[in-house]
Amino acid sequence: MDILGIDVSKAQLSLALLQGESVARKTVSNNSSGFRQILTWLKNRKVGQLHACMEATGTYGELIAEHLHDAGFTVSVVNPIQIKAFGRSAMVRTKTDGVDALLIAQFCRAQGPPAWEPLPEKARDFRALMRRREALVDMITAESNRLEAASAKEVRRSIRAVLKALKDELFVLEKQIKDHVDSDPDLRALVDRLDELPGVATLTAMKMLAETNSFTVCTTARDVAYAGLNPSHYQSGTIVRRQRISKIGNGALRKALFYAALAAKNHSRYFKPFVDRLQAAGKRPMVIIIAIMRKILVLAHTLVTKGTRFDPAMAA
Numbered sequence: 001m002d003i004l005g006i007d008v009s010k011a012q013l014s015l016a017l018l019q020g021e022s023v024a025r026k027t028v029s030n031n032s033s034g035f036r037q038i039l040t041w042l043k044n045r046k047v048g049q050l051h052a053c054m055e056a057t058g059t060y061g062e063l064i065a066e067h068l069h070d071a072g073f074t075v076s077v078v079n080p081i082q083i084k085a086f087g088r089s090a091m092v093r094t095k096t097d098g099v100d101a102l103l104i105a106q107f108c109r110a111q112g113p114p115a116w117e118p119l120p121e122k123a124r125d126f127r128a129l130m131r132r133r134e135a136l137v138d139m140i141t142a143e144s145n146r147l148e149a150a151s152a153k154e155v156r157r158s159i160r161a162v163l164k165a166l167k168d169e170l171f172v173l174e175k176q177i178k179d180h181v182d183s184d185p186d187l188r189a190l191v192d193r194l195d196e197l198p199g200v201a202t203l204t205a206m207k208m209l210a211e212t213n214s215f216t217v218c219t220t221a222r223d224v225a226y227a228g229l230n231p232s233h234y235q236s237g238t239i240v241r242r243q244r245i246s247k248i249g250n251g252a253l254r255k256a257l258f259y260a261a262l263a264a265k266n267h268s269r270y271f272k273p274f275v276d277r278l279q280a281a282g283k284r285p286m287v288i289i290i291a292i293m294r295k296i297l298v299l300a301h302t303l304v305t306k307g308t309r310f311d312p313a314m315a316a
Helices: 032-044 059-072 080-089 095-109 121-149 155-181 185-194 202-212 251-267 272-280 285-306
Strands: 003-008 012-019 022-029 049-057 074-078
Touching: 003 059, 003 095, 012 032, 012 095, 022 032, 022 095, 032 049, 032 059, 049 059, 049 095, 059 074, 074 080, 074 095, 080 095, 121 155, 121 202, 121 251, 155 185, 185 202, 202 251, 202 285, 251 285, 272 285
Parallel strands: 003 049, 049 074
Antiparallel strands: 003 012, 012 022
């Protein structure tokens, strides 16, 4: 079987193809045109069975992974920490996109990581709608900030026109999201169930379900690493750095949990005993927020996978 290592960045994909002892390299744009070039390149290289491997890099690698999977190839999406550790064991001292792509290919050949499965098409569409909504909200916020700072009359007119167009598009998109949820009774029931969680409003519930495919991508209730909420330790000799979260995980899910945790901490009486215990233990404000984020994620997983309703005792 041929092995393809892919180093993913926002703008481009660096490829290293292992065919026996030979190595072929290519760099393409990280877009649909680049994806077509990859398939043509693989065909010209007479590639039959292929195992492609890449690091989990959030949204930048999702489309190429789905494209290669849909083309019939085996795809693995692995934790960057695994590649980094493999590179250390191989004493790799140079870091370039091309070197990283070859290292990923060599890791894939040596370790045979498990195959990755994309979301079903309907789940992909839901996730895309929710992410598009987030992008529109960010653009509206940016334009609103520009309007506050603008003084020239024509500039303000231009910004208002753009804002109107963005808000009109957001209105249309939110209707599409509502129709999508309402057309799926199971999804509608899950949204309503998560809406009962303190701090989790309907929009946050939809974001959580979209980013986890209704928690089918989180294997256990304690799989906080999927959202990058697992602790990252650093110790070297007598140097011990303050513990932080890894942030190696789904950033969109982590962002949704952050705002849900803020709301729960500041406005929910259900989380008050939990917050009071952490404060009494001398925990810093951000540590408390992260603890609530983890707790909300675990609670949401439990409600969805066990089919239970929220019980206030869960949050204590």
